[in-house]
Amino acid sequence: xSHRSAPDPRxxxxxxxxxxxxxxxxxxxxxxxxxxxxxVFCQVTGLNGKTSxxxxxxxxxxxxxxxxVTMQFITRGSQGLPWQLESDIRQMRLHPGQREEVRFTFRxxxxxxxxxxxxxxxxxxxxxxxxxxxxxxxFQEQQLAAGEGFEAPLVFQLTxxxxxxxxxxxxxxxxxxxxxxPLARVPAAPISEGDEA
Amino acid sequence: xxxxxxxxxxxxxxxxxxxxxxxxxxxRPRGLMRWVLTTNxxxxxTLYLIFSLTMFFIGGIFAMVVRAELFQPGLQLVQPxxxxxxxxxxxxxxxxxxxMPAFVGLANWMVPLQVGAPDMALxxxxxxxxxxxxxxxxxxxxxxxxxxxxxxxxxxxxxxLSTTYAPPSTTFxxxxxxxAGISSILGAINIIATILNLRAxxxxxxxxxxxxxxxxxxxxxxxxxxxxxxxxxxxMLLDINFGTSFFNAAGGGDPVLFQHLFWFFGHPEVYIxxxxxxxxxxxxxxxxxxxxxxxxxxxxxxxxxxxILSFLVWAHHMFxxxxxxxxxxxxxxxxxxxxVPTGVKVFNWxxxxxxxxxxxEPPMLFALAFVVLFTIGGFSGLMLAIAPADFxxxxxxxxxxxxxxxxxxGAVFAIMAGVYYWxxxxxxxxxxxxxxxxxxxxxxxxxxxxFFPMHFxxxxxxxxxxxxxxxxxxxxxxxxxxxxFLFGASQLLFVAVVILCIRGGEKAPAQAWEGAEDLExxxxxxAPLHTFDTPPDFKPDQP
Numbered sequence: 060x061s062h063r064s065a066p067d068p069r070x071x072x073x074x075x076x077x078x079x080x081x082x083x084x085x086x087x088x089x090x091x092x093x094x095x096x097x098x099v100f101c102q103v104t105g106l107n108g109k110t111s112x113x114x115x116x117x118x119x120x121x122x123x124x125x126x127x128v129t130m131q132f133i134t135r136g137s138q139g140l141p142w143q144l145e146s147d148i149r150q151m152r153l154h155p156g157q158r159e160e161v162r163f164t165f166r167x168x169x170x171x172x173x174x175x176x177x178x179x180x181x182x183x184x185x186x187x188x189x190x191x192x193x194x195x196x197x198f199q200e201q202q203l204a205a206g207e208g209f210e211a212p213l214v215f216q217l218t219x220x221x222x223x224x225x226x227x228x229x230x231x232x233x234x235x236x237x238x239x240x241p242l243a244r245v246p247a248a249p250i251s252e253g254d255e256a
Numbered sequence: 257x258x259x260x261x262x263x264x265x266x267x268x269x270x271x272x273x274x275x276x277x278x279x280x281x282x283x284r285p286r287g288l289m290r291w292v293l294t295t296n297x298x299x300x301x302t303l304y305l306i307f308s309l310t311m312f313f314i315g316g317i318f319a320m321v322v323r324a325e326l327f328q329p330g331l332q333l334v335q336p337x338x339x340x341x342x343x344x345x346x347x348x349x350x351x352x353x354x355x356m357p358a359f360v361g362l363a364n365w366m367v368p369l370q371v372g373a374p375d376m377a378l379x380x381x382x383x384x385x386x387x388x389x390x391x392x393x394x395x396x397x398x399x400x401x402x403x404x405x406x407x408x409x410x411x412x413x414x415x416x417l418s419t420t421y422a423p424p425s426t427t428f429x430x431x432x433x434x435x436a437g438i439s440s441i442l443g444a445i446n447i448i449a450t451i452l453n454l455r456a457x458x459x460x461x462x463x464x465x466x467x468x469x470x471x472x473x474x475x476x477x478x479x480x481x482x483x484x485x486x487x488x489x490x491x492m493l494l495d496i497n498f499g500t501s502f503f504n505a506a507g508g509g510d511p512v513l514f515q516h517l518f519w520f521f522g523h524p525e526v527y528i529x530x531x532x533x534x535x536x537x538x539x540x541x542x543x544x545x546x547x548x549x550x551x552x553x554x555x556x557x558x559x560x561x562x563x564i565l566s567f568l569v570w571a572h573h574m575f576x577x578x579x580x581x582x583x584x585x586x587x588x589x590x591x592x593x594x595x596v597p598t599g600v601k602v603f604n605w606x607x608x609x610x611x612x613x614x615x616x617e618p619p620m621l622f623a624l625a626f627v628v629l630f631t632i633g634g635f636s637g638l639m640l641a642i643a644p645a646d647f648x649x650x651x652x653x654x655x656x657x658x659x660x661x662x663x664x665x666g667a668v669f670a671i672m673a674g675v676y677y678w679x680x681x682x683x684x685x686x687x688x689x690x691x692x693x694x695x696x697x698x699x700x701x702x703x704x705x706x707f708f709p710m711h712f713x714x715x716x717x718x719x720x721x722x723x724x725x726x727x728x729x730x731x732x733x734x735x736x737x738x739x740x741f742l743f744g745a746s747q748l749l750f751v752a753v754v755i756l757c758i759r760g761g762e763k764a765p766a767q768a769w770e771g772a773e774d775l776e777x778x779x780x781x782x783a784p785l786h787t788f789d790t791p792p793d794f795k796p797d798q799p
Contacts, residue, residue, distance in 0.1 A: 071453035072377045079445045083483050090487025090517060094502060097513050106580060112508070178505050184578065235506030238499075 108184040113198055115191040118218045122156035128217060129227040132161060134177075140236040141169030142203070144177060146213075155189075156219045163196060163232070164210045167203035174202045174237040179230060186228045189221040200237050292387070295379035296785055297364050300386050302682070304361025305675070307389055309751070311353030312668075314397070316744050318346035323706075323740040326733050329725050339723035340408035341400060347411025351529065352436045353393050355663065358671045359532040360385075360443045363471045366678060367447060369776035369783065370465045372456025372792045377449035385442035392435035399425035399432075410721060412522065415503035415514040419495045426496060430489045437482045444478035447471055456775065456794040462553065463796045465774045467674075469556050470535030473563045477524045477531070480567075485521040488514065512577050519570035527566045530662060531559055533630075533670030534601060537623045539774065540677050541605050544620035545612025546771040551604040558597035558604075565594050575646045584643040591641035595634065602631055617769070618692035622673035625665055625700050633661030636711065651721075654714025660707045664743075665700070672699075672750065679757050680764030684782035687757045691749055698746035705739025 101109065130151050134144040143166045153159055167173060177197045181187035196211035203209070217228065285293050294300060321342045325333050334342070364382065368375055376382045399406035404423035407413065418426060451472045455464070464472075491502040492514075501507025503514045534555075542549040549555065571579060571587040579587075605627050614620070636658040640646050649655060679687050713732040718725055725733065767777040775794065779787045 068377065068453040072449045075449045075452050076378070076445055079448060079479050082479050083441060086480055087483035087487055090484040091491075093517060093520075094491070094513065097510070097516065101510075104580075108578075109510075176506050182578075184580070233505070235504075237506060 106184050108181040108187045110179050110181060110187050110190055110192060110197075114193060114195070117158060117193065117216055118191055119156060121219070122154045123219045124154050126223070127152050127154060128221065128225065130159075130217070131227065131229040133229060133231045134163070135231065135233045137175070137234045137236055140173065140175055140234055142167055142173070142175055142234050144232060144234055153217065155217050155221050158193070158214065158216050161213045161215075162210055163213060164208060165196075165201060165203060166208035167205060170205045172202065172204045174200050175234050176200045176237050177232040177234055179232055182229045182231070183225060185222060186217075186225050189218045190228065190230070191216045191218060197232065293383070295375075295383050297368050297376045297379065297382065298682075298783060298785060300376075300382050301361045301363075301365030303386050304357050304364055304389075307386075308354050308358035308361055308671075309754075311349050311357070311393060313747070315346050315349035315354055316747065318342045318349065319740060320744050322346060323737040325723055326725070327737040328734070329727055329730050331724055334723070336723045337405060337408060340410075340721065341406045343721050344407045344410055344413075345396075345400065348396065348407065348433075349393070350663075351411060351525075352433070353389070353396075355529045355667050355671070356440060357389060359471075359474070359529070359667075360440070360447075362467075362532070362536070362671070362674050362678075363443075363447050365682065366674075366776060367450055367468055367471060368454070369681075369779065369787060370468050370774050371451060371454060371459060372775050372788050372794055373450055373454035374786065374788050376446050377454055378446045381442055382446050385439045385446065388435045388439040388442075392432040392439065395428055395435070396432040399423075399428050402428070412518060413492075414518070415492065415495070415511050416505075419492055419503055422496065427493065430493050430496075433489050434486060437486050440478050441482045444475035444482075447475045448479070451475075456788070456791045458794040458796070460796070462556070463794070465535075466538035466549065466552070466555055466559075467532065467535035470531045470538075470559050473559050474528050474531045477528050477563055477566065481521045481524040481528075484517065485525075488517045488521065491517075512574075515574050515577060516570070519573045520567075522573065523570045524563070524566040526659075526662075527562060529667050530630075531563065533626070533667045534559060536670045536674040536677070537605065537626050538601075540619050540623040540673055541608050541627075543677075543769050543771040543773075544617060544623075545609050545614050547608055547612040549604065550607035550610075551600070554600055555604055558600040561597040562594060565590060565597070569594065572641055572643075572646070575643045576650050588641055588643040592638065595638055598634055602627065602634075617676075618687060618689070618696060619673045619677035619769075621693070621696045622669045622676065625696070626669045626673060629665030629669070629700075629703070630662055633658055633663075633666055636661065649714065651719055652714040653710040653718045653720055656720050657707050657710035657714055660710070664707065665703050669699075669703075675754070677769070678776075679754070680768035681776055681779075681781050681783055683758050683761075684764055684780075685757050685761035686764050686768070687753050688761060691753045691756070695746060695749040695753060698749065699743060702739050702743030702746055706736050706743055707739075709733075709735045709739075 100106070130153055132146040132149060134146060136142060136144065143164075145164050147162045147164070151159065151161075163177075176199075179195075179197050181190055193214040193216070195213050195215075197213075201209075221228075284290065291299065291303060294303075319342075321334060322339065325331070325339055325342075364376065367373075396406075402423075402425040404425060406423070406425055407418070407429045409417035409422060413429075451464070451468055461469075491500070494500040495502050495504055495509075501509040503509050503511050505511060538549055538555055568590045569587055571583060572591045575584060575587070616624075636654065640649055640655065640658055676687055676692060679685070709732040713729045713736075714720075716729065716732075718729045718732075764781040766780050768781055769777075775788075775792060776783070778792060
């Protein structure tokens with residue numbers, strides 16, 4: 060690095076520039092790689108309170124009657140979406156392992172046909188790994204005509220291995236509008252009363 | 257020391273001073289084209305500094321609008337929507353348009369002079385990286401006149417505020433940020449290539465002035481995190497215009513992911529804005545204390561440690577998003593760890609002052625104010641690092657007070673100290689002493705009147721980014737606004753000092769300050785357009 064006579068700096072400059080460009084490209088790719096990495100990390104640790112996006116089966120049949128957990132259901136609307144979502148039960152006490160069913164009612168209070176999706180979130184986030192959904196309206200988008208409504212069940216199980224320090228599990232459904240994008244992949248299937256996946 | 261090198265007869269360039277006042281002759285472009293086409297590091301440095309000063313005033317006017325609205329509770333002057341655009345644009349302009357280009361400008365001017373290089377390693381790239389900036393910020397400012405207004409989601413542009421609920425002009429905002437980011441990246445490449453390859457023969461890495469060292473480390477930070485910012489805003493672009501759902505919960509994305517990605521860029525970014533300031537202060541304090549810098553090597557290692565730690569602390573901006581306990585603890589402890597190398601620096605500056613023959617020229621005044629006031633900002637940072645306490649402080653004026661203390665009397669004062677320090681080298685004249693002193697004292701009083709009461713209103717619970725507030729905060733806000741007007745107005749003095757200094761004043765010799773010993777003080781004042789065409793003979797003054 061330190062020569063007495065001034066050497067031609069150009070090869071060194073070229074090398075430095077090439078190396079920094081490699082680092083640049085690497086960091087740009089890394090930013091995008093973080094998106095799937097973040098999802099994997101959250102799936103493994105359950106940190107973002109997301110539940111599985113498709114139907115699961117009962118993990119086990121036996122019920123842990125030694126303890127009782129409070130399960131709360133909260134529903135939230137969205138700005139600019141005139142929909143109502145309500146559950147028939149706001150709060151229940153249950154034993155880990157029990158198969159439970161709660162019914163949710165959707166209603167479009169607006170004067171237009173709109174599409175929306177109910178996105179779940181579990182708090183505390185660790186509980187999301189232990190909440191298994193056998194059936195849920197949240198697995199797909201819904202479409203409702205003006206004034207239309209329908210009822211759909213949520214069938215779920217809180218597994219036995221739920222950490223002992225968790226006494227209350229809160230499940231929040233937030234309704235999000237789904238834009239009638241021209242590139243909508245699935246043609247909107249009419250959903251009528253009781254129609255549920 | 258002060259060897260007057262004879263002006264080099266440059267074959268195709270004049271010996272015009274970088275102040276731009278000397279008339280150009282020969283066959284180089286004249287007038288406007290001279291500045292558009294220049295590849296000279298001194299001229300490009302000047303362009304960067306003028307650009308930064310312009311942005312400083314534009315961002316400052318936005319801040320004045322904010323403070324005028326907050327002078328009294330209630331809505332008086334502007335609509336809340338416009339208020340949000342003002343807070344957002346103030347932050348964006350100051351961070352990306354004022355502070356960062358100012359440091360790049362200083363690096364352009366001083367790094368080649370301090371390492372004994374004839375110019376930057378890639379002069380044409382240098383021209384390109386500067387001229388991207390006026391384009392980027394013209395575009396950014398133009399969004400204010402577009403339908404729906406400019407960015408109104410805070411300078412941190414959290415999704416979904418900046419995607420689902422953003423104004424239509426957001427795509428222009430993204431493009432301008434891309435351009436500013438490319439400019440920073442190219443500037444960083446240039447600085448790294450210059451420092452690593454163009455040092456004077458005999459100058460080892462550990463002989464470099466600290467301003468060069470801190471800029472080298474800053475440039476590496478830029479290379480590492482600006483691509484992440486580019487990635488984040490590209491994802492926003494895709495979410496807004498191409499129907500993806502990176503940050504959209506309805507489509508399976510995660511808004512919290514935005515915050516992780518943003519702060520993975522954002523935290524190193526705040527050190528990008530402060531490390532060169534450390535470097536400037538570390539060359540000014542030894543000069544005016546007439547002592548060698550205490551703990552040179554520990555300064556270098558402390559700077560490198562801060563840079564490395566900056567990648568491990570990002571989630572301390574997100575303590576309230578619902579992190580698990582173990583993550584809260586991890587980010588709390590790593591954040592507190594940063595106080596150690598920072599403390600080393602503050603200790604070294606004070607130890608340099610200890611038993612020195614100190615004089616209080618304008619650069620030294622600003623450097624000393626930097627040490628005191630930056631440390632206050634560091635301490636409020638430590639308070640914010642305590643995760644359980646942060647639940648209370650988050651998004652209050654306490655946070656505003658903290659980051660303004662590290663950025664205004666921190667980064668901005670260091671830039672001003674650097675300008676006062678190197679003005680004799682740039683223009684050949686000393687800055688007007690009385691005016692500079694007035695500028696300093698009005699700025700110090702203004703800064704503290706503005707930002708100190710924010711600690712109290714923040715601790716009392718006043719949220720940031722709101723156009724109206726509860727009556728109990730009225731007194732603090734009035735003091736803050738008065739301080740802001742004082743600080744803003746006193747910056748006009750700074751412009752006056754700089755203009756007067758370019759036009760005339762007491763002549764400065766090559767070694768303009770008695771204790772100044774780096775290589776830039778061996779070339780004449782004002783520095784001729786071309787310096788070190790033959791590398792200087794560098795003799796390390798350490799055994």
